Amino acid sequence: MKRNYRTKSKIGLLALFLIFTQVIFSQTNDEVQLRKIYDVALDQGKSYDWLNYLSNQIGGRLSGSIQAQQAVEYTKAELDALGLDQVWLQPVMVPKWVRGTPEFAYFETDPGSTTNVPITALGGSVPTPPKGIKAKLIEVQSIAELDALGADKIAGKIVFFNRPMDPRQINTFDAYSGAVDQRSSGAREAAKFGALGVIVRSMNLRLDDFPHTGGMDYGDTPLDQRIPGAAISTNAAELLSATLKLNPEISFYFKQNCKQMDDVQSFNVIGEIKGSTHPDEIIVVGAHLDSWDLGDGSHDDGAGCVQSMEVLRIFKEMDYKPKRTLRVVLFMNEENGLRGGRKYAEVAKKNDENHIFALESDAGGFTPRGFSFDASDTNFKRALSWKPLLEPYQVTMLVQGFSGADISPLKNDTIVLAGLRPDSQRYFEHHHSDNDRFEHVNKRELELGAAAMASLVYLFDTYGIETAGE
Structure with a gap:
């Protein structure tokens, strides 16, 4: 019985040794392959x-x-x-x-006193009328804010979505996710309150002069009720917001020629x-x-x-x-x-x-x-x-x-x-x-x-x- 026990013990130790060496070999082989x-x-x-x-x-x-x-x-x-x-x-x-000819935009503080700003049409947007759109602006921080304002304050105006990406987020994709709804569905929601168009702050943590496009979705909004949407650069968004605080009566003009084929x-x-x-x-x-x-x-x-x-x-x-x-x-x-x-x-x-x-x-x-x-x-x-x-x-x-x-x-x-x-x-x-x-x-x-x-x-x-x- 003792001899049988010792034999089993040796077999067990041999099995453990073989398993151990197999793991070591496998690990070593993986290291070699990754290095290659x-x-x-x-x-x-x-x-x-x-x-x-x-x-x-x-x-x-x-x-x-x-x-x-x-x-x-x-x-x-x-x-x-x-x-x-x-x-x-x-x-x-x-x-x-199709984007068409380059977009053009400016805001007007007094008759004839204008400042050009860089914008770009959002992907999938309808065009503006051939002569563009010019109207008063209303700045909001979220889609939810539209409900609070109501049609009385939004109808006939251009909605300016100006919620920045959250700089406190270490993962910048989390910051993006927290702000992108205004780009993707802002035009659809603003149209419900009679807005003529939307301008959206670019999804960008940096302050610069590059407007950032991106997809938008009109959902089931009828074609004749869809309004144009464009993104404005972060520098221009900051300037526009500051100017609005000084003069809430400024007008905004933009023109874009995009088309869905x-x-x-x-x-x-x-x-x-x-x-x-x-x-x-x-x-x-x-x-x-x-x-x-x-x-x-x-x-x-x-x-x-x-x-x-x-x-x-x-x-x-x-x-x-x-x-x-x-x-x-x-x-x-x-x-x-x-x-x-x-x-x-x-x-x-x-x-x-x-x-x-x-x-x-x-x-x-x-x-x-x-x-x-x-x-x-x-x-x-x-x-x-x-x-x-x-x-x-x-x-x-x-x-x-x-x-x-x-x-x-x-x-x-x-x-x-x-x-x-x-x-x-x-x-x-x-x-x-x-x-x-x-x-x-x-x-x-x-x-x-x-x-x-x-x-x-x-x-x-x-x-x-x-x-x-x-």
Whole structure:
């Protein structure tokens, strides 16, 4: 009996030793793979060159525009050149909104005494009448304030929404979320009280002269009751507010020539590497290829597109054979419709595809700080267990939260959704404005973001996800 006990003890110790060495080997192998990923991204990166062409040769890529189609053709050709297993275009109908001639605005303190201010039409806005709109202003801080004022004080005037993004918020996306309702639904709500138009303070923490556009929604407001909306730069908003306090009787004039056209066909651009052992399990990495027409869309979201393309290029360069199918998806029409994200999810559901993980980059090309996860507690804990592997690369912020707009339609009870979280402090200086240009993207920061994304994709490809019942 003693001999049998000792034999069992030796077998037990041997089993523990084998498990221990397997864990050490696995950890060491992961460290080696992540180091290779970063070496390729930082020493042989292609993302910056791709972004240079996308931004400087094509420029702003508003859905339905010639530039958006050029971006589709360019990125497909570059993915074809990587030698992926498959590259294709997924048709999707998208809205076509045209800005027209540049907007013009001024405020008038006395007859003939005017001060020009920089504005830009909000995406999806109706135009002003051909001769523009000139009316008294009423300044408000919120949509709720409209109800308190009522039609008697609003009818026949231009509503000036002037609530700034909250500077106390450390996460600037929280500050954005707390202010953006006045841009997205301000015109719809002001029209209910007889306003002639709305002017909205730009979503920007910095004081500057760049007006920032962005999508707006009229909801079910009849076409003949829709009023035009425009964004005004933060410097001009400060000046306008101060002038109103001194002279509440000033008039404001603005003219814009934007127009909503019929929907047109565009495409999501998709490329994939087929999985070697679990080809039916799909991992997506992606971003939105469209941008607004101000600036060249480098941070929003050219950076995310080239980073997503770079993830697959890195794996090809490393001769890495993924266990699961890896897809890059460049979504069309995130900015003013989310048609690309919805179409991709619709086709995936129709084809009964099994997506286990999706990662989106749509927060600029700044230094990566970590990732946010929309996942079960079990899968979030799994991601947290990889933090020691990511810490040498200063990717340490792993939190639960929002992942990304384009991948959100894929959400179900099992999939893990994640978003790259770069440093956000400078992002809204560029977002949706003429200040979003290639010169403001740092090559090394962009490449670090691509490497961080590839690292997380590698880990999910290696270990998969846990589903209910496992």
